[in-house]
Structures are given as structure tokens and as C-alpha cells.
Amino acid sequence: MRKILTTVAASLAAAMALTACGSDATEPGTATTLDPANPTKVTVGASAVPHGKILEFVQANLAADAGIDLEIRIFEDYVLPNEALSSGELDANFFQHVPYFDNQVEEKGFEFEHGEGVHIEPFALFSNKHTSPEQVPDGGLIVITNDPSNQYRGLKLLEEAGLLQDITEDTLALTITDEQNPKGLKFEESQPEIVVQQLDDPKADAALINGNFILNAGLKADDAIAIEAVEGNPYANIVAWRKDNTNPGVEKLDELLHSDEVAEFIKQEWPSGDVIPG
Structure with missing residues (x-):
């Protein structure tokens, strides 16, 4: 399971991994296993590009075999995806970088957590x-x-x-x-x-x-x-979810977004460096 970055501190502990996805999560250091014959529904909000395109690649090539029934909802702004996640309309969202996430959690009191950076879009x-x-x-x-x-x-x-x-x-x-x-x-x-x-x-x-x-x-x-320089860039885009999330498909989605297949797709889709894995 990927490390979880809490909204309270940057320190990472393997014990937090269990909290991130609720009681259905797997042991730290192990991959989440779902049943492809009985897929887990995951509704994720995203910006259209590049997040939506990346999710569409996952949906078409990786989700079914991983046991996820992925529903993608596209948002045109930066406000509604967090509100929709907080209200329970979404299981996760994928549109924001870490400093924006931290600002929103502090300002609006969202009870969220997030995974490691998936990609960087240089400003x-x-x-x-x-x-x-x-x-x-x-x-x-x-x-x-x-x-x-x-x-x-x-x-x-x-x-x-x-x-x-x-x-x-x-x-x-x-x-x-x-x-x-x-x-x-x-x-x-x-x-x-x-x-x-x-x-x-x-x-x-x-x-x-x-x-x-x-x-x-x-x-x-x-x-x-x-x-913007990419070296040492803190503005990595991440998947976010509620602290009380119990849907194991969220953890599996975050895992897939960090796969070699997704990294290669990003490199091929945006060869000029408009989007960079990691």
C-alpha cells in the first residue's frame, strides 16, 4: 500500500495506512486485492485534463483487471470537487496539488487525507x-x-x-x-x-x-x-479521500495511478513535458 500523507503532519507512518482506507484496507506494504468478478464501484471527481485523461486510461486498461468499476466525474473548477468529496458524492478526487489541498483543509476544515504525488504540471x-x-x-x-x-x-x-x-x-x-x-x-x-x-x-x-x-x-x-522547475517541485497532484473512507477501491485506484503503465502513458501523451510523472 502506498504511504499516506496526513493533513496534520508530513511525517509518514505505516500504521496510518490502515486508517486511510478504513477497516477494509490491507496490511501496510501489501497491495490491495479486489475481485474482478465482483468489482468495487469508485466514483472519482477530476479536472478534464490531464487528470480525466489519465483516469480514462486507467478505466480502459487497468481498472477491470484490478477489480474496480470506475466512474469519472469531470469538474470545471477547483472548488466543487472538494465540496463533492466532503458531502459524500465522491469516493475520491484527483485534481489538486498538495499546497492547495493543505490550504483547503485548513480553510474549510475538510476531513481529508491524500496519497503520494502522481504527476506534476509545471506552472x-x-x-x-x-x-x-x-x-x-x-x-x-x-x-x-x-x-x-x-x-x-x-x-x-x-x-x-x-x-x-x-x-x-x-x-x-x-x-x-x-x-x-x-x-x-x-x-x-x-x-x-x-x-x-x-x-x-x-x-x-x-x-x-x-x-x-x-x-x-x-x-x-x-x-x-x-x-517552473521540476526538480524539487512541491506541487505534485494527488488523489484525495475522506478520512472515514471505507471503500477499498480508493486505495486500489491510488495504487494504479502510481503504476509503471500510468507513468508510461503520461510520458507518451505529453512528451513535451506538460505533465511529468511523480
């Missing part, structure tokens, strides 16, 4: 006006998500690109100091799913876009003028 800076960060002018307008965890991520990317400096976790786009923002960049906050649309706004010099919305818009990471 990127795109522009229809400029071909490098250096070309962004003093006072240029940057469109940025209003989601706190991803906003910090975007500001750090701008710092790495040489446009900002001394960014800390409590730095906000609309209250950034002159010292942190020596070029006097202006920021416009938008919902994550809207940012990519504002790339075409003639007033915008650049937009910071989440990985799955990059893919939804038909953009490629290769076209970005700045992109």
Missing part, C-alpha cells in the same frame, strides 16, 4: 506580446490567479524569471511592496479557469497559467516565456 508564464520575461516592460500588466496557493507559486516563478524579488509565502499580488516589485508590475487577479482567456486581452503583457488550464487551452509548455 508557466505565457505572453502574446513578448518572447522572454526581459521584454515585459516596467508597469506591465500580469494576469494571475486569485487562488492563494497558486498565486504564491506564480509570484515565485516571476521572481525566478527576474521580474520580482524577495517573495515570501505571505506575499500577495495586490499588496506586493515596491521593494519586491522593482519594475512596478501591475497585477489583475482572476479565477484560475479564467486567466488563460485573459491572455488575449490587449492590456495584458503576460498571464500565469495553471498546468491543466494550459492543456485545456491547447497551449504547450514549450511556448511559455518562463516555466
